[in-house]
Amino acid sequence: MTAPLEKRVHALVRRVPVGRVVTYGQVAALLGAPRSARAVGHAMRVCPPGVPWHRVVNGRGTISRRGDGSGALSQRLLLEGEGIRFSRGRINLERYRWSSRPGSGPVRRFRPELLK
């Protein structure tokens, strides 16, 4: 059945807070397998409900392709809806990357009323 790696990936992505993002390589590194970034992409292909899959982007801060770009479009809209700004089709990872470590708070707070 589903490999344990997928479960670990999903469990980790589930902890990503609103307004923050992580890269595939980062997720892999946090799982103890820094070289398995590609496998993380496979796990995301079948992410169950409850997993903020849209908060996972590639190392360049852009949205990876999955064959058709429709999913990528919804991902962008979802991220923008959480207060993440896109500059030239990509986001500033230095600013939005999730540290997974308490204490390193976001430089920008999430303000829904500001989006409208």
Added chain:
DNA sequence: CGAATGACCAAGC
């Protein structure tokens, strides 16, 4: 079990 696949990444040009 070998070969192909892919929501990746770093290095080279």
Added chain:
DNA sequence: GGCTTGGCCATTC
């Protein structure tokens, strides 16, 4: 800054 090449790894055929 963008495009190409090679490498990595888990999943699927």
